[in-house]
Amino acid sequence: MSRFAAELRLTAQRLDLPQPARSRVLLELAADMDDLFRHLRAGGMDDLTAHRDVLQDFDLSDEAIAELTQVHRGPARRLLDRLPVRRLELWERTLLVVMVAAALHTGGWLTRTVEVFRVAGPYAWPMLLLGAGLLALVSRKTYQLFIKQDHAIRRLRTGLAPVLGLAVAAIFLGFVLPWLDVFVQIRAATAAALPPVAAVMQWIIGATALLQLGLGLGLLGAMAWFGLAQKALRIEQHETDVLLNLPHSESEDLTCN
């Protein structure tokens, strides 16, 4: 562990950079700080003075932090940085509402035109609502991790569990809704005096469609969750790298490169 680990952690809190850039900057700083410390010690300086001098020399001003941030941020993030925070939040929320509304509208159109949705009947709607929710959650997380590049550890996994939860719920509904449909179909068949075979056939068609929708939505949700969780994991690994790979500093080792 670097003898400057505590100070580097404070610097890390000020560096609002996406990973892996943040870890790389910190590792570079840690290595150079330790090397300068060794150099000063080799020149005859005592431990305490060398430590203090290195900290003074490596003190990153707000201006330097801002410049580093500017260099490492992607074009999308630089564009977002130009917007005032309040206006950005308003834009984010509006965009999310528009996306969900568009998803529901498209869903409505699908239920009228596409065979699998049409056959599923009114039971397709809970599935579509679930799909719109899933789309909203995945979009929000994708925006946070890839466009806004907000890689703060405490917010990293927020919203990931609900994605997986909705994916599982879609599969669950795909199995449960057909059984609800059995009851409805049998009552309808009894009222219309349909032959039992025709009622069963109708149920099988509807049940298959619902199962397809549930499994399809569940699979897409699970894939999205996996991709986002992998990204979060990589970011966490970079954070861990910084904590574990900070170079060792031994005041006794006065070798200078």
Next chain:
Amino acid sequence: MSRQDVTTQTLTRNCNEALILAALAGGPRHGYQLVLDIEARSQGYFVFKHGTLYPILHKLEKDGLIKGVWSEEGPRGKRKSYVLTGKGRTVAAKQRDAWRAFITHFQAAIAAEES
């Protein structure tokens, strides 16, 4: 205005970049070595704080003038050193000429003021 032009508006930035590129012309250097090298070459006239060095280094790296290389240096762990790229070498040469021209004109301007 290109990177190799020296103007009064961009004087500090150009000066810092020229010093770093010139120091790297001597071979790969770590960040802390660059600071010490520039200080030694200028006989203590240009004293860089490391805090100001990294934004410049990373900008030069992003612009493709220098390249950062990570290496494992035994018990000391991972170290990043910088080397000049072909593009960086060309820009460094042009910057040298631009600085010579700037200094010549600057001296002439000062002399004119004195007389």
